[in-house]
Amino acid sequence: MRKVLRYILFFVVLTGVLLEGCAGIGAAQDKWAVYIYMCGSDLESEDGLATENLNALKSVPLPENVKFIIQTGGAKKWNTQGISAKELGRYVYDSTGFHEVERLKDASMGDEKTLEGFLRFAKERFPADHRMLLFWDHGGGSLGGCCFDEKYETILSLGDLRQALQTVETANPERPPFDLVLFDTCLMANIETANTLYGFARYMAASEEIMPGTGTDYAGWAGALAKNSAIDGKELGIAVCETYLPYCQHNEAGDMATLSLIDLGQMPALNAAYEKMGQEALELSKGDPRHFFTAYDRLAGGVENYGSNGNDGYTNMVDLGALAAELSELSTAPAFAQALQNAVVCKTAGPYRRYGTGLSGYYSLDGSLDSWQVYAALPGASKAFSELYRDMLSGGRDGMPWFYFDVEKIEHAPVVLNENNMASVTLSPEELNAISTVDFLLCFYDAKGNLVYLGSDDKVNADWERGVFQESFDGAWPALNGHFVSLYLSEQQPDYNLYYSYIMLNGQKCYLTAAYNFARESFEILSVNRILNNGWLDRQILQLKPGDRITPLFFDEREQEWEGETFTLHGAPVLKDEPLPDDTYAFAFRFITARNEAAASETIHFVVRNGEMTAVK
Helix, strand or coil, X not given: CHHHHHHHHHHHHHHHHHHHHHHHHHHHCCCEEEEEEEECHHHHHCCCHHHHHHHHHHCCCCCCCEEEEEEEECCCCXXXXXXXXXXXXXXXXXXXXXXXXXXEECCCCCCXXXXXXXXXXXXXXXCCCEEEEEEXXXXXXXXXXXXXXXXXXXXXXXXXXXXXXXXXXXXXXXXXXXXXXXXXXXXXXXXXXXXXXECCEEEEEECCCCCCCCCCXXXXXXXXXXXXXXXXXXXXXXXXXXXXXXXXXXXXXXXXXXXXXXXHHHHHHHHHHHHHHHHHHHHHHCCCHHHHHHXXXXXXXXXXXXXCCHHHCCCCXXXXXXXXXXXXXCCCHHHHHHHHHHHEEEEEECHHHCCCCCCEEECCCCCCHHHXXXXXXXXXXXXXXXXXXXXXXXXXXXXXXXCCCCCHHHHCCCEEECXXXXXXEECCHHHHCCEEEEEEEEEEECCCCCEEEXXXXXXXXXXXXXXXXXXXXXXXXXXXXXXXXXXXXXXXXXXXXXXEEEXXXXXXXXXXXXXXXXXXXXXXXXXXXXXXXXXXXXXXXXXCCCCCEEEEEEEECCCCEEECCCEECCCCCCEXXXXXXXXXXXEEEEEEECCCCEEECCCEEEEEECCEEEEEC
């Protein structure tokens, strides 16, 4: 009897081992299909970045059960041999190599019908057990969408994206059609995009910030899939996330890089918490609207915001987790923060984006009702926050917004000099209740006597209780290798400030981002991006190098561009404070309202002579 039992036990164990082995083999043989919607745009035609990513992908040997299906278009020129800029191309990369499948009549990659056609083609011709969808190109956040076709000058909105998906696929939150959607574009890690994909994908990987032109590490994450095709969308998304920052750092583009992996199955809980927070904020706003909206704007302006392009525009994307942490008056904020933490599976960020929590959302940084109207029409917009921001921007009595304030009152606020020759201004409680931020403007005069802006900074001692603001300017201004540049304050964090500047670099207009590190007491140049014809920033990060020709760009009092003296960069680029040369300068406090309206105090002048600075009224 014991012998029989031993045989039975042996048979059960052996059967379990065989079944487990077969299950492992079966999982390993599950088919993966990765659909890449590659809108080349200027990123490919001018810099060949799509080609670089394709070459990295083609360096990965694939097993038979993994295929990449790629559609190309949207660029005036392609640098990959065999890819035409005059037609849409469809290709497959698999275990046998890179093959052309078909060519189609040219059409805009920024059109919903073009995306729909690709999704239907890929689904019908290349079905698989696991599918991933990848968007490649520029991204403009929830308001801007993604995949800008440079030939047709069109872009996919979130509404277009949702429409294309629901035309071809059936939304199923329990068993979504795609295991993972990856945005190899800028600014798409936001709650509105996540809501747009809900039901169609299990996970979403994207960046809150501008994504460097080098993109994600195709050899890294595609290599992980090739080595273990039994992984699921979560594991593949983690591979994308974990290989991203080292890849950016290798390409000298990691300072402001971000990437998040979002579990879209958590969106119902996250949205419920978000709505409750929005509803509570809406109720609180009705008590004292001007005070509430101004205080709210101060908080929203103080968290990480993404993709802002200086004076040329805002993407209106702010980090939602950091904003919730600041909204201490809202009892619902901690629940939202916890729900967001549950939704963010993985995130990575460079040293100058480390205060983000992985998911951004709309906030009207530009104070524009137009941007709110775009937001309100999005498929993933919050009803409560849409109503809150509508009231903020247009609500009030007699057709006047709640936060409306005659900024001319501030412009006439007197500036006084104390016994130490330091300027200060005092605002009334009414005036104080209308402003969100304060900094100062510094100007010089050109040869014709026109006022030219050097920029702005936060060297202001602010007493918000008494409404007293006193400058602490020390007479020094940032210079690039000894040449003064315009520099404007864009963001303040606990241990660093972010600034931006406009320059001409070798004949191309560019946007320079720099940080001042308080611990190091020094500036660091983080990125230089070309400014595209549509006003967006190019993803490609340029590195300043010896021999570069640089022209600092300034703005005069008429908001006209003013070119400084062109110089050649000798040696490594160094941005540091230098004493201002002998001359007469103008100084004014600048106050900004919740609608992004700026009001400057009356101007004072100071004279620099032999290193000594003397203020005069």
